[in-house]
Amino acid sequence: MPxxxxxxLHYFFREDAGARPAAPEPAPPAxxxxxxxxxxxxxxxxxxxxxxxxxxxAVEIARQGASASVVAPADGDTSxxxxxxxxxxxxxxxxxxxxxxLAGLARSAxxxxxxxxxxxxxxxxxxxxxxxxxxxxxxxxxxxxxxxxLFVSPQPRELLQSYAVAKQLVKACPRARLGVTIHxxxxxxxxxxxxxxxxxxxxxHLDRTLASYGLLVDDVHVVRAIVSRRPVGLAHxxxxxxxxxxxxxxxxxxDAQAPARG
Amino acid sequence: xxEPERLRGRLRQGLAKLEPGLRVLAEDVLGLETSLDxxxxxxxxxxxxxxxxxxxxxxxxxxDALAQSCxxxxxxxxxxxxxxxxxxxxxxxxxxxxxxxxxxxxxRAAAQAIGRERIELVRSRAAAHEGAGELELRRAAEGxxxxxxxxxxxxxxxxxxxxxxxxxxxxxxxxxxxxxxALRSG
Numbered sequence: 001m002p003x004x005x006x007x008x009l010h011y012f013f014r015e016d017a018g019a020r021p022a023a024p025e026p027a028p029p030a031x032x033x034x035x036x037x038x039x040x041x042x043x044x045x046x047x048x049x050x051x052x053x054x055x056x057x058a059v060e061i062a063r064q065g066a067s068a069s070v071v072a073p074a075d076g077d078t079s080x081x082x083x084x085x086x087x088x089x090x091x092x093x094x095x096x097x098x099x100x101x102l103a104g105l106a107r108s109a110x111x112x113x114x115x116x117x118x119x120x121x122x123x124x125x126x127x128x129x130x131x132x133x134x135x136x137x138x139x140x141x142x143x144x145x146x147x148x149x150l151f152v153s154p155q156p157r158e159l160l161q162s163y164a165v166a167k168q169l170v171k172a173c174p175r176a177r178l179g180v181t182i183h184x185x186x187x188x189x190x191x192x193x194x195x196x197x198x199x200x201x202x203x204x205h206l207d208r209t210l211a212s213y214g215l216l217v218d219d220v221h222v223v224r225a226i227v228s229r230r231p232v233g234l235a236h237x238x239x240x241x242x243x244x245x246x247x248x249x250x251x252x253x254x255d256a257q258a259p260a261r262g
Numbered sequence: 263x264x265e266p267e268r269l270r271g272r273l274r275q276g277l278a279k280l281e282p283g284l285r286v287l288a289e290d291v292l293g294l295e296t297s298l299d300x301x302x303x304x305x306x307x308x309x310x311x312x313x314x315x316x317x318x319x320x321x322x323x324x325x326d327a328l329a330q331s332c333x334x335x336x337x338x339x340x341x342x343x344x345x346x347x348x349x350x351x352x353x354x355x356x357x358x359x360x361x362x363x364x365x366x367x368x369x370r371a372a373a374q375a376i377g378r379e380r381i382e383l384v385r386s387r388a389a390a391h392e393g394a395g396e397l398e399l400r401r402a403a404e405g406x407x408x409x410x411x412x413x414x415x416x417x418x419x420x421x422x423x424x425x426x427x428x429x430x431x432x433x434x435x436x437x438x439x440x441x442x443x444a445l446r447s448g
Contacts, residue, residue, distance in 0.1 A: 187435065192426040199425060212427040217435055240435050243283060243305050247429045250281075254378075254401055 035117040040148045051081040052226045059231040060249040062090040067124025069093040071109045102134045106141035138172035145176040154194035179211040184218045191215040214248045217241045276399035294333035306431030307351030315362035320369040327358035
């Protein structure tokens with residue numbers, strides 16, 4: 001097999017244009033672009049750390065060139081969880097909706113997905129904060145949970161609670177596909193073990209396979225980011241938390257770009 | 263500058279954007295009988311091999327990447343001994359990136375069967391910015407038309423295989439031994 005880059009040069013650049021590279025293929029017209037995939041996440045109103053991870057994940061997805069929006073209910077005082085609504089760093093967007101039930105939240109999320117999809121040249125995702133109390137209405141907006149991401153810490157109590165959520169979701173939304181990101185592990189091995197334990201139980205008792213979306217670090221930089229409202233990746237580009245966000249964003253975008261999603 | 267060098271330079275730039283944690287250690291190095299376009303280390307210290315596929319021979323490039331990975335894996339420890347400063351963790355093994363503008367269904371299926379942890383397909387596209395050529399690299403989605411939930415290895419049917427995905431190693435978590443110990447005792 002030829003292993004000289006000269007053999008494949010023409011494959012990457014037009015030869016008739018000399019050193020000038022070929023123009024990129026034009027993106028499809030806006031009207032033909034599909035809505036972005038919607039990812040539901042469960043976050044309580046006091047879950048500051050997970051909200052920070054979610055927002056920072058959106059910023060990282062935007063940094064990787066994709067569209068990223070976070071949709072969340074505007075219930076009560078949202079200032080503890082989120083920055084100011086609207087476009088944030090690198091184009092990541094926070095949309096607060098006045099939906100007061102799950103069906104309303106789903107409508108808002110899919111509207112944002114359609115709108116963002118029309119202008120997103122390189123794909124992206126819409127991340128939705130679902131208050132855990134609204135899970136009881138899951139059957140009313142089952143499509144919202146077609147792709148659900150759970151942030152789970154490796155503690156046994158959290159694994160138990162996450163399994164309970166998975167069980168409730170699977171029962172109410174048979175099409176729900178569940179992904180898990182382990183946050184705050186002390187080692188990669190601990191994260192893997194926690195994921196495997198949850199995945200094994202879910203497979204055995206719910207006949208569902210969990211997708212892994214890596215691990216996130218909630219270190220001092222994340223806490224500082226919450227306080228300063230500056231994304232971790234921008235304030236501390238070389239921090240462990242940043243590397244972890246890059247990794248998780250990559251897995252999410254990989255699945256979001258899969259043909260089956262298109 | 264010679265064209266292959268120019269392409270390699272653009273590939274290097276593209277790789278830096280594709281995977282910011284990837285550090286290129288060597289270019290155009292001899293592997294098993296043929297040369298390897300890039301050898302690098304990812305953020306977790308895993309050796310990363312990058313091969314550019316010849317047009318229409320992406321499937322062959324995947325097989326080559328697999329063979330070269332097997333060739334390189336036992337050598338990482340030796341390299342580390344010779345050059346301790348290399349950011350390599352021999353325990354992390356080797357993974358490969360195969361680069362091509364397009365991958366046929368057979369190539370995608372083969373990569374899917376091998377698993378993303380060992381081989382990833384990367385699509386390349388020439389992009390023009392201010393007259394300076396750039397290669398835009400994006401990870402190719404595996405599989406053809408299967409529903410996401412049916413794709414392996416992240417969705418394994420069995421219980422023995424871990425489907426946990428991360429490109430990080432313990433060193434990436436940024437915890438020192440004292441912090442780990444304190445967390446355990448806490």
